[in-house]
Amino acid sequence: MRGAILSSAATVLMIFSSPEVATAQDSMPVPTACCPGKDHLAQFVRIGLGNSSPDAPDLSLSPEWHVYGFERDGAEYIQINDVAGGVHLVIGKMAGEFWVLPAGASEVPISLPHRVILPPADASRVLVYENPEFKLNHHRGAEDSLWSVEPSSSP
Numbered sequence: 001m002r003g004a005i006l007s008s009a010a011t012v013l014m015i016f017s018s019p020e021v022a023t024a025q026d027s028m029p030v031p032t033a034c035c036p037g038k039d040h041l042a043q044f045v046r047i048g049l050g051n052s053s054p055d056a057p058d059l060s061l062s063p064e065w066h067v068y069g070f071e072r073d074g075a076e077y078i079q080i081n082d083v084a085g086g087v088h089l090v091i092g093k094m095a096g097e098f099w100v101l102p103a104g105a106s107e108v109p110i111s112l113p114h115r116v117i118l119p120p121a122d123a124s125r126v127l128v129y130e131n132p133e134f135k136l137n138h139h140r141g142a143e144d145s146l147w148s149v150e151p152s153s154s155p
Contacts (some may be wrong), residue, residue: 010102016127042070047079050103052085059129065138067129077101078129078136080147089147091136098134098149 023128044058049070060067066085075094081087082139090101098112110116113134119125120141129136130152139146 044071045075046070046072049079049090050087052081052087054079059155061130062126062128062138065128079103080128080136091149109146111146113149113151117146119146119148
């Protein structure tokens with residue numbers, strides 16, 4: 001009897017330590033809730049940041065862009081790709097602070113809550129992503145464009 005229990009325990013340990021199981025666990029959505037009743041991180045994944053087509057749900061509110069969410073070690077990352085899969089920007093967030101990662105091929109200005117940049121005067125605004133804490137807009141003018149991270153109006 002004791003030998004059967006040890007054999008079963010060894011089998012379980014081998015299964016859960018295999019690379020296939022570890023990879024599957026890393027790509028599963030992380031069930032971390034930010035707000036009561038609103039689990040906006042449920043569709044975030046742990047791996048794939050920077051890929052042109054990561055294995056993650058598209059969270060975009062605009063047909064012009066793809067938005068992917070990532071979460072790891074308490075930090076959130078929002079990646080914005082164009083429709084062809086080109087990475088345009090990655091925004092990081094942790095403990096209410098935002099920053100921009102050096103990703104993508106272009107250097108479009110990004111307005112953050114602690115460093116506000118005004119959009120071009122002739123710019124049209126498109127809401128690209130929103131969660132209970134913040135929203136991401138793309139402002140496109142005749143010659144210039146700007147991304148802006150703003151506090152969300154949702155409670």
